[in-house]
Amino acid sequence: MVAGHEGAAALDDPVGESLRGHHSHLARRLGSAATYPTPVATFSAVSAAADAAEWDDLARLLGRGELADMFSCPAVPPPDWEPVFTLEGRQMIWTGDDRPDPPRAEPDSGVVELGSADVSEMLGLVERTRPGPFRPRTHELGTYLGIRERGTLVAMAGERLRPPGWTEISAVCTAPEARGRGHAARLVRALVARVVSRRERPFLHVAESNAGAIALYERLGFRTRGQVTFRGFRTP
Known part of the structure; x- marks a missing residue:
């Protein structure tokens, strides 16, 4: 903690x-x-x-x-x-250096910034991977980045909630056929660099049952701030 x-x-x-x-x-x-x-x-x-x-x-x-x-x-x-x-x-917060070295862009990295023209693909990837809530205009909350392989979107991550001084990294997901290639780590590192460049601190939320994601985030410099319970209700 x-x-x-x-x-x-x-x-x-x-x-x-x-x-x-x-x-x-x-x-x-x-x-x-x-x-x-x-x-x-x-x-x-x-x-x-x-x-x-x-x-x-x-x-x-x-x-x-x-x-x-x-x-x-x-x-x-x-x-x-x-x-x-x-x-x-x-809830996990990034505890790394305030001025991380920006990720080096590789010519064949396929990392792209996503926007309204990519919504259909983003929704399709979310449907396949279930990273959490994502709707047709969720990309308006912040910057979303993706990785393409042979023109197909296979991984993405983006910025969601923005409390003062902080930016949440969210929707981290990779298509099953593209896992094990480090896509999630590269996208999270790229987003961390963007957030820190604005003098804000990255944070994120992860399901307690997702041990693999928790281990990845810990390797990337995130530490648990505390446990949380997410709840949804339907209005009467």
Whole structure:
């Protein structure tokens, strides 16, 4: 476990902090409740001591029968909100040198920046690999990088939540036929360099059951800040 880190309190509520800050242009708000447009993300935020009125505001924002991905929010909704999922995970922060050597670009590396023209391929890769939530406009949250082999997108990773001073690395995935070639490590290193160049600190979340990913992130300089529980609910 990592000891206290300057500015790490923002990571206790990464969704809310992002919606109040760097992603405020994407935020949908009603009272103290906030969420992203559904095509971007289903992540939603309420205060840690949310009352019934605040949950009602979030329900009105989302609409009836819609998914509220509460991420790691500790607040519990009213009983008429249907539980959809619970996932145990951990939050990891990068503890390497503040000025890492930028990754050397290789002529045949195939690393490219992804955008709106690549959404269909990105969604296809996510469908095959299941790295976590990814929607048609999720790429608007930050920079996404990919690796192509013979013109086909086989690996990607990108930036998601942006609480003050931090950037989350997310959607790290590799097609089954392209695994074992170091693609995930190269993409994460490239993103770390980008984040640190902005004088921000990289962090990420990973399912507790994904031992292989945890080991990879530890080799790349990430350390566990704490365990988290991810929860999703359906609005009444």
